[in-house]
Amino acid sequence: xxxxxxxxxxxxxxxxxxxxxxxxxxxxxxxxxxxxxxxxxxxxxxxxxxxxxxxxxxxxxxxxxxxxxxxxxxxxxxxxxxxxxxxxxxxxxxxxxxxxxxxxxxxxxxxxxxxxxxxxxxxxxxxxxxxxxxxxxxxxxxxxxxxxxxxxxxxxxxxxxxxxxxxxxxxxxxxxxxxxxxxxxxxxxxxxxxxxxxxxxxxxxxxxxxxxxxxxxxxxxxxxxxxxxxxxxxxxxxxxxxxxxxxxxxxxxxxxxxxxxxxxxxxxxxxxxxxxxxxxxxxxxxxxxxxxxxxxxxxxxxxxxxxxxxxxxxxxxxxxxxxxxx
Numbered sequence: 001x002x003x004x005x006x007x008x009x010x011x012x013x014x015x016x017x018x019x020x021x022x023x024x025x026x027x028x029x030x031x032x033x034x035x036x037x038x039x040x041x042x043x044x045x046x047x048x049x050x051x052x053x054x055x056x057x058x059x060x061x062x063x064x065x066x067x068x069x070x071x072x073x074x075x076x077x078x079x080x081x082x083x084x085x086x087x088x089x090x091x092x093x094x095x096x097x098x099x100x101x102x103x104x105x106x107x108x109x110x111x112x113x114x115x116x117x118x119x120x121x122x123x124x125x126x127x128x129x130x131x132x133x134x135x136x137x138x139x140x141x142x143x144x145x146x147x148x149x150x151x152x153x154x155x156x157x158x159x160x161x162x163x164x165x166x167x168x169x170x171x172x173x174x175x176x177x178x179x180x181x182x183x184x185x186x187x188x189x190x191x192x193x194x195x196x197x198x199x200x201x202x203x204x205x206x207x208x209x210x211x212x213x214x215x216x217x218x219x220x221x222x223x224x225x226x227x228x229x230x231x232x233x234x235x236x237x238x239x240x241x242x243x244x245x246x247x248x249x250x251x252x253x254x255x256x257x258x259x260x261x262x263x264x265x266x267x268x269x270x271x272x273x274x275x276x277x278x279x280x281x282x283x284x285x286x287x288x289x290x291x292x293x294x295x296x297x298x299x300x301x302x303x304x305x306x307x308x309x310x311x312x313x314x315x316x317x318x319x320x321x322x323x324x325x326x
Contacts, residue, residue: 007155008267009148013218013225016145020218022138023146024181025098025122027056029105029132030070031178032118034058043186043206048175051157051183055150056176063114074150077143079105083112093146098135124179149218152226152263153183156216159273160185163214163280169298170209182229184215187284189293193234207233212287214280216263222254224262228276230283231258232291242286245278259283 013020031047038046038061049056055074060067066084072093073080081089089108091101102120109116120132130137153176160174163185170188177184189210196203214230232239240251248265252258261279269275288295 004272007151008272009151010267011145011148011152011218011226011263013221016142016149018138018140019142019145020149020181022095022098022140024125024178025132025135025138026093026101027072027176027178027181028122029098029102029118029120030058030072032120033070033105033109033116034061036116036118037061037063043172043208044202045172045175048173048177050173050175051154053154068112068114074146077141077146081108081112087112093141093143095139095141097137097139098132100136102132102135149226152267153216155272156183156228156276159276160214160216160280163277166281166300167298168300180217182215182217184213186211186213187298189288189291190298210234210291210293212284212291214283219263223252223256223260224264226263228261228263228266228279229256229258230280230287231256232287236287236290236292238290239286242283242290244282244286246275249279249283 027049031049034049035047040046049072050059052071054076055072057071058069060069068081068083071080071082074093077093079091079093081087081091089112091104091108106116121129122132128138157174160183164171164174167187169190172184172186174183174185176182189212191210193207193210196207199207210233212230212232214228216228217226219225219227235257240253240257244259246261246265246269249259249261252260259279261276266272266276266279287293288298
């Protein structure tokens, strides 16, 4: 396997669908622990995970006079618990029912002195809301495919981090939402968005301002597996028919209402990183131009295109200016 294939491995959805469903619930259990114990932040940023070199981390969760963190290590296939007091616990990530994983996670937290209760029902998985404590039918963990997915997630995070540097306005971190099991970064225009009639508390807070969001998720059979996405909320007139790149990108009007680019189209490209950056940039250009964003204020001059929809990523060989000595 050459370097590019190792960095962007095949990830057929059907081959690891059962593992993905199980892992999705594993992450929700820890995500709900973080939700229960962290002070709220705007747009629910307090509940998300961050990508690290070997997996995902909850980051610091406050508790008592200190705190703890939990890491999903998808290279060593372990769940690592660490406290500010120096204690460590390790659980294996392996094939076993969600109910057993839930039981052991909560027992491990209690052994560390952490008492927490969560609502043990999956969210954003409408086809099966079996309680974690009762779920014995999701019990698959294939290390090979989990590691492939993580490699794709890692590459996506690296590209999104670079894309994020082009924007100086309000912008989210590049973070993992365990509800939808997707990685995302969101840019804000700086203007309030119209209220959404009937929106629940999560949606109302998430979209209280105008946004353009981009990310990566494992996908569904309808998306032909893993895909990159980009959407505007609220969507400006003409956005769905804008000229975006690459040619393989398409606007899905069948329910997603966002631009999609399949993971396979990216991984097969001669330069996956450049192709993906172009997708994120061109879809953002369409959102910002059609939505009347103040681009001169919100973006670094290096990335402002001379003409709408013609922004280009810098060459990979570009060097940063020399930094002054400390």
